[in-house]
Amino acid sequence: MRRVLIFGDDDRSVLAAVRSLGRAGIAVHLAPFNWESPTTQSRYVSAVHRLPRYSDNPIVWLDELRHLLDQQQFDLLLPCCERSMLPLDQNRDRFADQTIALPAHDTLTILNDKQRTRDLCARLGVPTASGRPVREDDNAQSLVAELGLPLLIKQTQSYRLANLTSRNGVVQVNTADEVEAFLAAVPTREGLLVEHYFDGDGLGLSVLAKDGVISQAFQHRRLGETGTEGGSSLRISEAIDPRLRAAASAISAATGLNGVAMVEFRQDRTGNFILIEVNARLWGSLPLAVASGVDFPLYLFEQYVEGRTRPQVDYRVGLRGRNFLRDLHAIAMTFRTGPGHWSQALQRLAGFAMQPASWALGRERSDTFVRHDLGPALAQLRMAPRIAENRAHRRAEPDLERRNQGKSG
The missing domain is CATH 3.40.50.720 (NAD(P)-binding Rossmann-like Domain)
Structure with missing residues (x-):
């Protein structure tokens, strides 16, 4: 076997x-x-x-x-x-x-580093957000004058080998005072990247490639996000945008990608888009791709073990995927932002409550609740109080301290 x-x-x-x-x-x-x-x-x-x-x-x-x-x-x-x-x-x-x-070392060196990915996109003509590395002589006034507000400040690498227990988070700063406070709080500016926040929907184009040539692609749109880092709790499958496919193909070819990747974009109301980052690994919205008909883990196994490459498969468009606990947490956080967001929170809560009906009608799938494998969902429910307590503890920490520790806030 x-x-x-x-x-x-x-x-x-x-x-x-x-x-x-x-x-x-x-x-x-x-x-x-x-x-x-x-x-x-x-x-x-x-x-x-x-x-x-x-x-x-x-x-x-x-x-x-x-x-x-x-x-x-x-x-x-x-x-x-x-x-x-x-x-x-x-x-x-x-x-x-x-x-x-595992993709080649040279591929990971580029795609695991946000600034190197930005440099590659600049050479390929793939749009990215306005931004650059943070310099020692930067101050709040100069950054705001150059890039505007709001700003996102992040590490060029989400994880570093020297400290794999802590994920480097993303900080959104909305005023010059917040920029100044952040710069004063960080112990070093080395490895920091600052970008103008691009307002729009989060899109993901997931791919499987061999020698830089994409064999499978799948696109989803985020309907519910869990924070500035772009994680999603609710998504929907949609038809592939040829422009996003072209951008992903150019990056795959330039890096000689062997394996899977999720190319993350944002698209505004006018249709303009930027590339956010590339994750050269399996991604959080993978359950939706598999449920829609693109079985990336199996195709990846076949490619590496059997040398088999399947032609692009058709997949279902319009199927929603939801992560039960993450979505519930995202709704609770929306309520906490104040009365101005309660209407949005109530709308999301109504959709959350309709999950069983959506499952029965085939309109939605759960990341964890699957009839043929209930063990993980039941275990997740048993652990829910502990998870909520941990999140409450993190919210009690000072905001900048929590973010600088690399925890997802």
Whole structure:
């Protein structure tokens, strides 16, 4: 029986991959970061391997993983986020005997760095937001005069190998005073990128490519976002915009992409768009792509293990996908913004309450609630009070302190 070792535990991308490959008759072994993750409760998980954290001791992590791979044969290693991708990329020589679904090092060097991605887009003619790296001589007045308001300030890399336990977040600043406060609070400006906020809908063009040529593409639009970092709790599948496809194709060709990626865009009301970033890994809205008919995890396995490339498949347009707990949290946060947003919050709450009817009518799918695999959803519900408590604790932290720690606020 074929085997895959999946690194991660996210209840969106990882769970979708577990279910996809498990349904295909592949034995799925999981190496989670959170050993209590609801994803571990999936009926399609054959075994859970409790590897130590790389950040705690890289040598121990390498030795434990090497020992596991020497004891068990896997057809594919599938890292699902930077916390496993970066260590595997850094230590490719230790795993040269393994097939790893990981783009080339040179590809990751570009796509994992937002400024290098911006530089590539400039050469290719792909539009991006007005912005640049933050300089030591920058101040609030100069940045506002140059780029306007609001501004987004972010690290060029979401994760760094030296600290994989903390994700570098995105800060939106709306006034010159907020810009000044942020610049005064950060310990260093090295690696900081500032961009003008581009108002519009979040779009994602997800792709699978081989030698830089896209074989599968899928597009979705975000209907509900969870913060300035662009994560979504509610999305809808839609037909591919040829302009976005052309931009993604140019980037894939220029980087020689082998594997999956989600190319993130924003589009305003006039139809103008910009590229936000490229995530060269499985992405949060993956359950919607699979439910719509584009089984990226299986096609990725086939490409790496069997050398098979499928022609573009047709997929369903107009299907919604929702993450239960993330959407509930997003609605609660909308209520907290004040009475001016209550109408929007009530509208979203009504849609949230109609989920069972939407499931029955085939208009919507849940990331976690799936009839043939209820374990993760039930575990998620049991953990909901603890998750809410953790989020309440984070909200109680000073805003700039929370953001500078890299936590999603």
